[in-house]
Amino acid sequence: MGNLAASLVGVSIKRGVGLRSNTVVSDLSFDISRGEILALVGTSGRGKTTVLHALAGLIGVSKGQIVHYPHDTDASGKSGRATGVVFQDALLLPWLTVNQNIRLGYKFKANRSGSKKEFDARVTSLLEILGIKELADRKVSELSGGQAQRVAIARTVATQPRVLLLDEPFSALDAATRSSLQNWLIELRNMLQLTVVIVTHDIDEALTLADRVLVLPASGESLKIFSSAEKGNTNKIKQEILASLASYEI
Numbered sequence: 001m002g003n004l005a006a007s008l009v010g011v012s013i014k015r016g017v018g019l020r021s022n023t024v025v026s027d028l029s030f031d032i033s034r035g036e037i038l039a040l041v042g043t044s045g046r047g048k049t050t051v052l053h054a055l056a057g058l059i060g061v062s063k064g065q066i067v068h069y070p071h072d073t074d075a076s077g078k079s080g081r082a083t084g085v086v087f088q089d090a091l092l093l094p095w096l097t098v099n100q101n102i103r104l105g106y107k108f109k110a111n112r113s114g115s116k117k118e119f120d121a122r123v124t125s126l127l128e129i130l131g132i133k134e135l136a137d138r139k140v141s142e143l144s145g146g147q148a149q150r151v152a153i154a155r156t157v158a159t160q161p162r163v164l165l166l167d168e169p170f171s172a173l174d175a176a177t178r179s180s181l182q183n184w185l186i187e188l189r190n191m192l193q194l195t196v197v198i199v200t201h202d203i204d205e206a207l208t209l210a211d212r213v214l215v216l217p218a219s220g221e222s223l224k225i226f227s228s229a230e231k232g233n234t235n236k237i238k239q240e241i242l243a244s245l246a247s248y249e250i
């Protein structure tokens with residue numbers, strides 16, 4: 001358990017209400033290790049966003065449980081939040097500057113402490129670490145899509161979530177910007193020892209970013225998890241993932 005950030009144990013999730021409710025995720029179990037990037041892939045409607053929202057506590061589970069393991073330091077009461085989510089649309093406040101948007105992230109951090117001076121220093125240091133210091137005084141409405149996504153991720157990282165949840169954060173970006181943000185995210189994870197769960201439609205993105213790729217199963221199928229540790233063999237893994245995605249189609 002010491003190395004785990006969270007676990008799903010026999011989780012089923014319903015969407016919709018009353019007679020129209022439907023079980024969209026059924027008896028799903030997997031662990032999220034600390035410091036890993038885990039990609040969730042699966043055909044459309046398979047429940048990737050649903051799982052992410054359940055991990056974030058935005059929707060409940062109908063069966064099973066999701067366990068978030070506190071860090072050792074949490075006993076001191078200085079823990080960050082269990083999760084932080086970044087959606088496909090950056091959802092920043094366009095009338096504020098980048099700096100002000102990031103400050104909002106810090107303001108929402110649980111158990112924040114320290115003086116205003118310390119708080120300002122933390123914002124500046126985060127902007128520096130994330131390589132967006134030069135954007136600090138720009139209005140969000142003046143940012144490109146790629147810059148806005150960096151700021152959205154930065155704002156969520158500022159809340160110090162134990163697990164960073166990303167829902168197709170790069171899907172609206174052009175290929176070059178996307179690739180640069182993928183590299184940036186890997187650097188960020190390495191620097192800050194982040195634990196990341198990312199939903200993506202793009203198998204190449206999943207294999208570039210993730211330590212493990214989890215293919216969400218259709219009802220009755222078993223879960224498949226691919227390790228991209230053997231990076232040299234990505235073609236083979238990609239073929240296996242594509243084959244398992246295809247086998248789910250009815």
Ligand SMILES: Nc1ncnc2c1ncn2[C@@H]1O[C@H](COP(=O)(O)OP(=O)(O)OP(=O)(O)O)[C@@H](O)[C@H]1O
Pocket residue numbers: 015016017024042043044045046047048049050051
């Ligand atoms: N608010 C909702 N009310 C009712 N059904 C919903 C709701 N949100 C999602 N669903 C249904 O739950 C199922 C899973 O949706 P979800 O968005 O999690 O899938 P996904 O794998 O993320 O899909 P996509 O790749 O298309 O984004 C779908 O059948 C969808 O229609």
